[in-house]
Amino acid sequence: MSDSLHLSGERFQVVYELRGSSDEAAAAARAIGIEQTVEFPEELVERGSIREQIFGQLTDFHAIDDDVHEATISYSVDLTGGELPQLLNVIFGNTSLKPGVRVKRLELPAALLRMFRGPRFGRDGWRERLAVGKRPLLCTALKPMGLSPHELARLAYQFARGGIDIVKDDHGLANQPFCPFEERVKRCVEAVGKATSETGERVLYAPNVTSPADQLAARAHFAKREGAGALLISPGLMSFDSVRYLAADDALSLPLIVHPALQGSFLVHRSNGISHGVLLAQIPRLAGADAVIFPHAGGRFSFTPDDCREIARAAAEPIEGIAPILPVPAGGMPLARVPELWEFYGNDVILLIGGALHRGKDIIATCREFRRCVEAG
Amino acid sequence: MSDSLHLSGERFQVVYELRGSSDEAAAAARAIGIEQTVEFPEELVERGSIREQIFGQLTDFHAIDDDVHEATISYSVDLTGGELPQLLNVIFGNTSLKPGVRVKRLELPAALLRMFRGPRFGRDGWRERLAVGKRPLLCTALKPMGLSPHELARLAYQFARGGIDIVKDDHGLANQPFCPFEERVKRCVEAVGKATSETGERVLYAPNVTSPADQLAARAHFAKREGAGALLISPGLMSFDSVRYLAADDALSLPLIVHPALQGSFLVHRSNGISHGVLLAQIPRLAGADAVIFPHAGGRFSFTPDDCREIARAAAEPIEGIAPILPVPAGGMPLARVPELWEFYGNDVILLIGGALHRGKDIIATCREFRRCVEAG
Numbered sequence: 001m002s003d004s005l006h007l008s009g010e011r012f013q014v015v016y017e018l019r020g021s022s023d024e025a026a027a028a029a030r031a032i033g034i035e036q037t038v039e040f041p042e043e044l045v046e047r048g049s050i051r052e053q054i055f056g057q058l059t060d061f062h063a064i065d066d067d068v069h070e071a072t073i074s075y076s077v078d079l080t081g082g083e084l085p086q087l088l089n090v091i092f093g094n095t096s097l098k099p100g101v102r103v104k105r106l107e108l109p110a111a112l113l114r115m116f117r118g119p120r121f122g123r124d125g126w127r128e129r130l131a132v133g134k135r136p137l138l139c140t141a142l143k144p145m146g147l148s149p150h151e152l153a154r155l156a157y158q159f160a161r162g163g164i165d166i167v168k169d170d171h172g173l174a175n176q177p178f179c180p181f182e183e184r185v186k187r188c189v190e191a192v193g194k195a196t197s198e199t200g201e202r203v204l205y206a207p208n209v210t211s212p213a214d215q216l217a218a219r220a221h222f223a224k225r226e227g228a229g230a231l232l233i234s235p236g237l238m239s240f241d242s243v244r245y246l247a248a249d250d251a252l253s254l255p256l257i258v259h260p261a262l263q264g265s266f267l268v269h270r271s272n273g274i275s276h277g278v279l280l281a282q283i284p285r286l287a288g289a290d291a292v293i294f295p296h297a298g299g300r301f302s303f304t305p306d307d308c309r310e311i312a313r314a315a316a317e318p319i320e321g322i323a324p325i326l327p328v329p330a331g332g333m334p335l336a337r338v339p340e341l342w343e344f345y346g347n348d349v350i351l352l353i354g355g356a357l358h359r360g361k362d363i364i365a366t367c368r369e370f371r372r373c374v375e376a377g
Numbered sequence: 378m379s380d381s382l383h384l385s386g387e388r389f390q391v392v393y394e395l396r397g398s399s400d401e402a403a404a405a406a407r408a409i410g411i412e413q414t415v416e417f418p419e420e421l422v423e424r425g426s427i428r429e430q431i432f433g434q435l436t437d438f439h440a441i442d443d444d445v446h447e448a449t450i451s452y453s454v455d456l457t458g459g460e461l462p463q464l465l466n467v468i469f470g471n472t473s474l475k476p477g478v479r480v481k482r483l484e485l486p487a488a489l490l491r492m493f494r495g496p497r498f499g500r501d502g503w504r505e506r507l508a509v510g511k512r513p514l515l516c517t518a519l520k521p522m523g524l525s526p527h528e529l530a531r532l533a534y535q536f537a538r539g540g541i542d543i544v545k546d547d548h549g550l551a552n553q554p555f556c557p558f559e560e561r562v563k564r565c566v567e568a569v570g571k572a573t574s575e576t577g578e579r580v581l582y583a584p585n586v587t588s589p590a591d592q593l594a595a596r597a598h599f600a601k602r603e604g605a606g607a608l609l610i611s612p613g614l615m616s617f618d619s620v621r622y623l624a625a626d627d628a629l630s631l632p633l634i635v636h637p638a639l640q641g642s643f644l645v646h647r648s649n650g651i652s653h654g655v656l657l658a659q660i661p662r663l664a665g666a667d668a669v670i671f672p673h674a675g676g677r678f679s680f681t682p683d684d685c686r687e688i689a690r691a692a693a694e695p696i697e698g699i700a701p702i703l704p705v706p707a708g709g710m711p712l713a714r715v716p717e718l719w720e721f722y723g724n725d726v727i728l729l730i731g732g733a734l735h736r737g738k739d740i741i742a743t744c745r746e747f748r749r750c751v752e753a754g
Contacts (some may be wrong), residue, residue, distance in 0.1 A: 005523055005555055013502075038521035039547060041709075041732040045521060054523035074630070078554055079522070083589050085614035086551040088637050093614070096641030097678045114639070142414035144422060145456070146382055146431035170416060171470070174463040177455055178382055210462050213590065213622040237462035239616040245590040261466050264473030265650045266642045271494070273642045301474045302406070355418040 005049035009140050010077040010111035013059065014091050017270045018069045028101060029255070030073035030192040037079060054079070056090075070104065081114035084241045084287060092274060103274040106282055113286075120247050121255040121290045122323025123348055129229065130165050130202050132135050136342055136374045139328060139352040140367070142188065143170035149179055153187035155363070160195030160203040162357075162367020166350065167192060168232050169208035171259040171293075171340070181207070181219060191225040204229025206257055210237050211245075218246050220252055230255040230290075236252065236262035240287040247288025255290040259327065262279050268302060276307040281314030285352065291350055295331025296341065303331075305344070312345055326350045335359075335366070338373040384424035387454040387488035387552050389438065391468050395446045396477040396648040405439050405478060412471045413712050414456060416428050433457070433467075447481065459492040461618045461664060469651060478603035480651040483659055490663075499631040499666045499700025500693070500725055505543050506632065507579050508607065513719055513751045515540065516705060516729040517744075519565065520547035524555055530564035532740070537572030537580040539734075539744020543727065544569060545609050546585035548636040548670075558584070566604040580608025583634055586623075593622070596630055607632040607667075613639035617664040624665025632667040634705065643678060650726060653684040658691030662702050668727055672708025673718065680708075682721070689722055703727045712736075712743070715750040 018025040018034060032043055033056025045051055051078055060072035080087040092103050121129065123266075126137060140159050143154045152173075159167045167188070175181040185207045192205045209219040209231050216238065220231055231254050235243050246256055260280060266273040274283075280294050292315060295301035297308050312327045323336055328339055331351035353370055360366035394401040395410060410433025411419055422428055430453055437449035439548040455609035457464040469480050470558050498506065503514060519529045527549075536544045544565070562584045569582045586596040593615065597608055602620050608631050612620050622632055637657060644657075645648040651660075657671050669692060672678035674685050689704045706718055707729035718728055730747055 004525065007555065035677075038523065039549065039731070040521035041735070044732060044735050049520060054521070079549075081551045081553040083551055083585050086588065088551070088612065089549060089551075089587070090613055093611070093638035096613075096639050097637065097645065098641065099679050123647060144417035144427060144431070146415065146427035148381065151492035164676060165752075172414065172416065172463070172466060173455075174460055174466075176458040176463075178384065191565070210466070212460050212462065213618045214594075215618060216590075219723065234462070234466065234470070236473075237466055238462050238618065239590060239614065239618065241590045241615065257529075260474065261470035264471075265646075266474065268474065268649050269646045272645050277401070295474060300412075302476050332753045350603045354416070358418070358421050368424045 003224040005053055007053045007076045007305060008111065010109055011074040012077055012109055012112045013072050013074045013107040014074065014103060015105040015107070017073045017102045017104045018071055019067060020163035020316050021067065022063060022069065025069035026061065028098070029058055029069070032056060032071065032095055032101065033073050035057055036090055037075065039094060042069040046130040058119070073346045077109070077112045080112065080245065084116070084244050087238070088240065093241055099272050102270065102272055103278055105275065106278055110320050113319065115287065116286050116322070118285060118322035119242065119288050119290045119325050120253060122325050124323070125255060125290060125325055129204065132165060134347050136347055137165045137326070137350040138370060138374065139166040139168060139350045140357055141168050141170045141354045142166050143171065143350070143354060145170060145172050146178065149184040149187045152179070153191035154185060156188040156205060157191040157195050159190045163201065163371035164367050166206055166230060168206040171208055171210065171232060171234055171261055173208050174210060181266055182222060185223050185226050185228060193227065203253035206230035206232045208232040210234045211354060213238070219278055220246055224252055228254065228342035230257060232257045232259060234261040235284065235287070236260060236261040240283055243284065243287040243289050256288060257291045257293060258289040259293045272367045275310065276303065281311045281327070285315065285322060290296060291328050293328040293330050293352060295332060299317060299331035299333060301331050308344070316348060328352050335370055337375065338370065342374060382430055384430045384453045384455040384489065387486055388451040389454055389486055389489045390449050390451045390484040391480060392482040392484070393448045394448065394450055394481045395478045396444060398439060398444065399446065402446035403438065406435055406446070409433060409472055409478065410435055410450050412466055413641065414452065416471060430731070433633065454486070454489045457489065458562050461493070461621050463618065466714060470595050476617065476649050479647065479649055480581070480655055482652065483655055483691040490696065493621070493663050493664065494625060495662060495698070495699035496665050496667045496702050497630060499702050501700070502632060502667060503703055504571065507555060511544060511724050513724055514703070514727040515747060515751065516543040516544045516545060516727045517541050517733045517734055518545050518547045518729070519535060520731060522547060522549050523555065526561040526564045529556070530568035533565040533582060534572050535568045535740040538745055539578065539741040541744050542746035543581045543583055543607060545583035545634060547586055548609060548611055548638055550585050551582040551587060559599060560607060561599050570742035574652065584608035585607045585609040587611045590615070593619055596622055601629055601631055605631065607634060608677065609634045609636060611636040611638040612661065612664070613637060617660055620661065620666050633665060634668045635666040636670045637659050646700040652687065654691035656690045658704070662699060662720070666702060668703045668705050670707050670729060673706035673710055675709060676708035680710050682752065685721070693725060705729050707731065712747055712750065715747065719751060
């Protein structure tokens with residue numbers, strides 16, 4: 001076995017929550033550091049550099065409850081090669097296949113953080129781009145699917161006239177024959193431009209660039225050239241590294257909003273998966289997302305207020321060299337809940353109201369009502 | 378609302394398994410067709426073309442058990458725009474966030490299947506490339522992580538000399554400083570070439586090209602130029618569409634093996650997620666994977682014999698225009714289980730034995746023993 005191995009010595013930590021008896025949890029904790037690294041019978045690895053440097057090391061293990069334990073495993077930063085897919089693989093690749101193990105927190109040292117540039121804009125970038133000082137930012141989605149680009153553009157105009165800051169595609173708008181990407185982007189940019197020329201306010205249109213892997217760059221740059229002000233992407237459909245790729249593109253330089261499509265199965269079971277804070281804020285932030293959409297508690301999904309607080313905290317907490325980003329609570333919120341959402345998240349939030357803006361007779365008037373809610377404070 | 382909508386009329390079906398009382402399941406079934414398409418308050422969508430063509434339609438609902446129901450929803454093929462990320466989004470995007478809903482089966486019509494070319498090689502392609510007639514194919518992984526390219530190449534030589542058909546990188550080998558991708562590929566190709574020139578047999582080396590989104594094509598083509606015989610990729614880390622992208626590349630034209638890293642959370646809870654057959658065979662096959670790795674029952678993971686049978690069936694069942702592929706049961710199997718695995722899967726399987734090949738004193742001899750197991754039949 002290799003004895004010429006010289007790793008940097010820098011390590012990052014993953015805190016796992018383990019379900020089961022204390023014996024089961026202790027066995028699971030010991031297994032993780034092997035499973036996530038060498039994936040090899042432990043007894044066949046001779047003492048030496050692989051054991052010392054490559055193995056994940058159990059640095060803490062304690063009970064939270066009779067059947068819930070927490071284990072901290074440290075991994076060499078070198079195992080990631082500075083690449084996001086491999087970082088995710090070390091964190092939870094094979095272990096995702098084991099019931100009873102959930103990633104709870106990541107503790108990432110400067111040596112690892114330096115490998116990622118994170119969000120290009122972040123919280124402050126949104127406010128600069130929109131020239132909005134303190135209040136929550138407002139967002140809505142172009143929907144329902146089935147409308148033509150012309151009809152969606154008409155909606156985009158109304159939203160922009162009504163004082164919405166960010167008008168995004170519904171995440172299900174891709175490049176369907178009834179709503180082709182390029183035509184939609186052209187028309188919506190034009191419609192939003194018309195509205196802002198009338199109001200003098202800034203509004204960002206964010207088309208959905210979730211697309212086949214080889215079309216992502218083309219769609220993103222098409223949107224940029226046409227005048228889109230931000231982009232929407234679903235990392236669960238395309239990968240977190242696609243987000244990083246867009247964020248790293250100097251010629252693109254647009255704020256990125258991520259949507260949680262297909263990520264739910266990591267979240268809904270407390271006994272396996274990845275915590276809300278890690279999956280919906282810490283990892284997207286590392287990847288370079290500027291804002292993260294998720295369903296707020298009490299809507300038609302299953303997130304709790306604690307889950308939402310965890311996401312908001314992970315979006316905002318100071319991380320060396322990685323800008324804070326904005327949470328985007330959504331998921332069928334009615335206008336009546338805006339004051340509660342504002343209180344819950346504070347000013348640093350993008351409030352996303354979708355279908356509810358269509359409930360009044362006049363969309364522009366309903367948007368203005370939404371806007372007044374966050375100017376009242 | 379739009380009344381100029383003219384979709385093709387072709388529809389595909391998703392069978393969902395729903396947990397909860399019959400009332401809860403009925404409500405969930407009604408919600409899915411809206412959630413996965415318009416994501417809009419139903420009562421705000423006027424009668425007409427969107428309701429008729431865009432909404433998912435509940436075509437069947439029945440009880441399996443007191444608290445398990447099955448709902449079939451049909452969706453317009455046009456909603457996918459012929460794109461894999463959006464197909465996955467329609468199948469389970471937002472609904473992945475709902476506890477109690479699991480994707481059980483996909484029923485895909487010719488109109489949808491035509492949008493995907495599927496595996497370039499498939500079951501028969503492996504046998505042709507390897508010139509192996511009937512017996513199970515043999516595979517192993519280069520590990521443990523921490524070995525240098527030189528040391529891994531030495532192992533690759535031994536495996537190839539011992540009669541292994543496919544020598545793949547461990548899925549955790551990326552482009553780490555202690556084992557750079559290009560050096561590893563060069564050395565392992567060379568080592569396998571040396572062995573085959575001695576034995577006269579064919580052996581395919583499959584390096585892991587799981588990588589940052591913008592490096593995938595370069596790594597895959599580097600591997601091809603150097604003489605790799607197949608590629609390994611983890612769609613859970615990079616996206617299923619990355620697999621499709623590689624499979625569609627005429628200039629690349631290498632068989633693809635997919636690994637289930639980070640996909641476990643879709644599988645381990647029976648009450649939410651995606652069935653083993655769909656996630657580990659039907660979708661990879663549509664995407665163009667030629668072989669799918671998964672942990673066989675009775676190892677250190679939690680798959681049952683039925684899960685494994687479901688995967689094998691979905692890999693093999695006739696699908697119009699989409700070649701059958703090979704299951705690759707793995708997950709810490711000892712040599713002693715080879716006869717049982719052979720009986721379970723039949724001849725059309727790639728048996729992947731990893732760490733166990735290192736248990737003997739002499740790796741070449743242990744590989745030959747493995748090979749004899751499948752020539753004994």
